[in-house]
Amino acid sequence: VTLAELAALKHRRLLMTSEKRIRAVHKVKGVGYPSAQRLAYLRALYGMLEWLEQESGPAFAQLIQEFPSRTDSITSHLSQRLAALREKVETYFTGPRVAWVLSDLAKQIESSTSRAFQEQVGAALGVTGITASSSEQLRALFVHENAKLIRSLPHELVDQVEAAVLRALRQGSTVRQLEREFRDKLALTKRRAQLIARDQVSKYSGKLTRHNQTSAGIEKYRWGTSRDERVRAEHRQLDGQVFSWDKPPMSARNGGRYHPRQGFNCRCDAIPIL
Numbered sequence: 001v002t003l004a005e006l007a008a009l010k011h012r013r014l015l016m017t018s019e020k021r022i023r024a025v026h027k028v029k030g031v032g033y034p035s036a037q038r039l040a041y042l043r044a045l046y047g048m049l050e051w052l053e054q055e056s057g058p059a060f061a062q063l064i065q066e067f068p069s070r071t072d073s074i075t076s077h078l079s080q081r082l083a084a085l086r087e088k089v090e091t092y093f094t095g096p097r098v099a100w101v102l103s104d105l106a107k108q109i110e111s112s113t114s115r116a117f118q119e120q121v122g123a124a125l126g127v128t129g130i131t132a133s134s135s136e137q138l139r140a141l142f143v144h145e146n147a148k149l150i151r152s153l154p155h156e157l158v159d160q161v162e163a164a165v166l167r168a169l170r171q172g173s174t175v176r177q178l179e180r181e182f183r184d185k186l187a188l189t190k191r192r193a194q195l196i197a198r199d200q201v202s203k204y205s206g207k208l209t210r211h212n213q214t215s216a217g218i219e220k221y222r223w224g225t226s227r228d229e230r231v232r233a234e235h236r237q238l239d240g241q242v243f244s245w246d247k248p249p250m251s252a253r254n255g256g257r258y259h260p261r262q263g264f265n266c267r268c269d270a271i272p273i274l
């Protein structure tokens, strides 16, 4: 939406009868959580983790086979064993394919967010066919930050496995205990992937909402929660209040100031004040 478009819309809104206006304002809904994109992200990450499981399986099996016969030079031996895996992981998890997947995902989130924005503005002002502006910079930032997070997943796993072997040696664990620990670490990596997908998709849609609204000259928004039992108490208190895009409200327990969807795992909405 350009400023001129918005000015024209505001003018048109003034011409609406008050009854119509009240009905229109009530029609403004939130942007909605981008669940489809979260699933797409998760599917992509699970594909990568499957590869990781297949690649790391033999390396970990070998570690278990040798355990605990190499107590003397275990530290250097361990790093040698894991070096090859680290190298493979680095290539696979930083390739151009990852950037491509992320950029495609960003575009999907952008189109669903701007579609929702168009519907919000359209519903409030009784018009259709409004265009939302895009931001290359925001997309590049999303790709960069997420590529870094994705890259950290396998490296953390290999580090944790290395630490687990050393700890098992120190504590005199059995092979079975060590095997269980490897499985636990893999499960932990999967959970972290879930958290990344949920949090990052939400954060990006929040950033886009801010971009869409502020570039249309909208200065304020109303905080809207998803109104279910999972909404945190701090955000429930903000529900319905109006804030300025210039000044995020105190919305974290530690006193941090964030706009909707910028705090960890937040699903709240910023409903434009037109």
Ligand SMILES: [Zn+2]
Pocket: 225, 232, 235, 261, 265, 266, 267, 268
């Ligand atoms: Zn929230």
